[in-house]
Amino acid sequence: MLNAGLIGLGGMGRGHLENLVRLEKEGLVHLKAVCDIDPSKFANVENNFNIKGIGESKFDFDSFAHYTSVDDLIANEKLDLVVIAIPTYLHADNAIKCLDAGINVMSEKPMSLTSADCDRMIEAAKKNGKYLMIGQVLRFWGEYTVLKNLVEDSKICDPAKKAYPDIDLGKPLAGYFFRGGAQPTGSWQNWYWHKEKSGGCIQDQHIHDVDMINWLFGMPKAVCSRGRNLIKGDDYDAGYDAVSTQYIYDDDIVINSQDDWTMNGRGFWMEYRVSFERGSVIMGANNGGAVVMTHDGKDVTPAFDSDNAYYKEVKYLIGLIESCGENTINPPTASRDTIKIVEAEVKSCDLKGQIVEVK
Numbered sequence: 001m002l003n004a005g006l007i008g009l010g011g012m013g014r015g016h017l018e019n020l021v022r023l024e025k026e027g028l029v030h031l032k033a034v035c036d037i038d039p040s041k042f043a044n045v046e047n048n049f050n051i052k053g054i055g056e057s058k059f060d061f062d063s064f065a066h067y068t069s070v071d072d073l074i075a076n077e078k079l080d081l082v083v084i085a086i087p088t089y090l091h092a093d094n095a096i097k098c099l100d101a102g103i104n105v106m107s108e109k110p111m112s113l114t115s116a117d118c119d120r121m122i123e124a125a126k127k128n129g130k131y132l133m134i135g136q137v138l139r140f141w142g143e144y145t146v147l148k149n150l151v152e153d154s155k156i157c158d159p160a161k162k163a164y165p166d167i168d169l170g171k172p173l174a175g176y177f178f179r180g181g182a183q184p185t186g187s188w189q190n191w192y193w194h195k196e197k198s199g200g201c202i203q204d205q206h207i208h209d210v211d212m213i214n215w216l217f218g219m220p221k222a223v224c225s226r227g228r229n230l231i232k233g234d235d236y237d238a239g240y241d242a243v244s245t246q247y248i249y250d251d252d253i254v255i256n257s258q259d260d261w262t263m264n265g266r267g268f269w270m271e272y273r274v275s276f277e278r279g280s281v282i283m284g285a286n287n288g289g290a291v292v293m294t295h296d297g298k299d300v301t302p303a304f305d306s307d308n309a310y311y312k313e314v315k316y317l318i319g320l321i322e323s324c325g326e327n328t329i330n331p332p333t334a335s336r337d338t339i340k341i342v343e344a345e346v347k348s349c350d351l352k353g354q355i356v357e358v359k
């Protein structure tokens, strides 16, 4: 059984804590220690995360050791795996520190704020022969795995595989992705509000859809983005708060994506619509499942594994570590490539929508 640690007990960290406790009950890890720079996080306080149902459980914090520094955690515990859920600008250095200490790492998205940092992280994983995986969680999210199957296979692939033998959507032709919600509040030192710490809505939130576009359709050759700073405030400098991007591919597939984190009071939601030669697949507002609609009038709601995707991603990594398997779903090079796309998007926004090559 792997010995695990968790670094960061904020909104996302509490979600990971819930899943690590579940994985411990299932006999897959032993959660030995948690680490947060702010010791008040070791109390059993309520957690109000922006994703409903995540991180709401209470815990017996006496059942694992507590550390207020990553160095002390590494020096005092023999760990096989750490999950890192601290502010984005701290990801690269802390992930590298853990990899150099011989620990496998699952670090939250975005991988880091620059592709150069991502390369450093990948190099550290290689040098130390350890796994590094980034929390691009949509690769484990039921509605998006349905879409991935359709893009790759054009047929509905669900647990009852043969249920829809007459549906074959053909090739994908166009896709639209949206993610939005309220301006992030309540974070540690308001780090989300500063572009050099969070990257604003493009690098922080929109990154999920960019990673999906990368996963589903591959790397675009260029992007054309418009972004706007909509929120003003003395302690607020997050750069772009809303963005709209066209992704340019050689085969002329039409792909675009929007993000907006200024929709205060409206919760958080995500949507997609992807059209194929003989039908479309749509995930509506408020994460309401995926529906396949064929041109000849059939509507089908494919079944999928709806278990918590944050749980599934960590379980997947544990499986890789135990089996020395190859990470085919979410390798760190893919997360780095996703960062390269958002780097091009920010540049295109800065240039008021000029087409920017993805390099």
Ligand SMILES: NC(=O)c1ccc[n+]([C@@H]2O[C@H](COP(=O)([O-])OP(=O)(O)OC[C@H]3O[C@@H](n4cnc5c(N)ncnc54)[C@H](O)[C@@H]3O)[C@@H](O)[C@H]2O)c1
Binding pocket: 007, 008, 009, 010, 011, 012, 013, 035, 036, 037, 038, 041, 068, 069, 070, 085, 086, 087, 088, 090, 108, 109, 110, 135, 137, 186, 187, 188, 189, 191, 204
């Ligand atoms: N995958 C997702 O869907 C998803 C959702 C939300 C956030 N995230 C990501 O998770 C990460 C954390 O976000 P959050 O919303 O939990 O932030 P947060 O501000 O709620 O929590 C950050 C925590 O890190 C702690 N911390 C800060 N510096 C530290 C250090 N040097 N060592 C140890 N602990 C330290 C803080 O005390 C705080 O408890 C970010 O990278 C964010 O982008 C991912």
